[in-house]
Amino acid sequence: MVVDHLSVTFAALSDPTRRSIVARLTAGPATVMELAAPFSISQQAISKHLAYLENAHLIERQRAGRQNYCAIKPDTIREVADWAEGYRRIWENNFQRLDALLAEMKSEKKLSPKSAKPAVKKRKEHETQ
């Protein structure tokens, strides 16, 4: 299922070290040594993180001659982006309608937008239109 698949992806991205590895790889492939350089943890620990990311299909290992490279898997990253985008779009729609509703409520209450008076808080008016 897609949800389970995404859960693995997000579990992999829930760790800050792994996130920064992914961020680094968006700039291009890198060796394990290069990836380990910015962190003060053992190369073995980095390898564990890489295995995690590989398992989640976020990165893949490539071989060039005797060197092992890690590279990003764009499809998975795109899936994550799409997922967040869909959620965002729904709420963007909601909030744009809320903008319109609030504008209407303001004009109904005849609050002058220019007035520097504090918002009416204590006064409880009846809103029986």
Add this chain to the structure above:
Amino acid sequence: MKLSDTFKVTTPGDLEIVMARDFDAPPDMIFDALTKPELVRRWLLGPEGWIMPVCEIDLRVGGAWRYGWRNEESGCEFGMHGEYREINRPGRIVHTEFFGEGESLVTSSIAAKGETTTLTMTMRFASRAERDAALETGMADGVAVSYDRLEETLASTASVKGGIE
């Protein structure tokens, strides 16, 4: 900066989704828009094409709320319900939210920021799978929105051709 540009969705923890957005209205008014059924059903509609035939709010601690949506074209229905845990007009509302098998605790903070007001909604899920499922729903609907937009475009093209507008 446009208000829509202030919209941010983040997932700061494994179990959380946080949405923040600025609005050009005082906190009181936003509180009303979030808690009065006649106002809620005018904006909390998700993608285009959905209406909200069910919107019941018993605004007191321990009081229940129930929302139900229907897609006018496909007849699809979708619902949520929950209970209010904390009500602090106009700054804070905490409620539980049940949808399908999922459950979350939603905290809405409404804070004045200069002439605008920031609404921050934090959804905390019982498990990561639930959080992901919630976002997954959003993704499916996001696709639906695209189709709706396409239909809209086609419809407006048709009406221009027919000289209706």
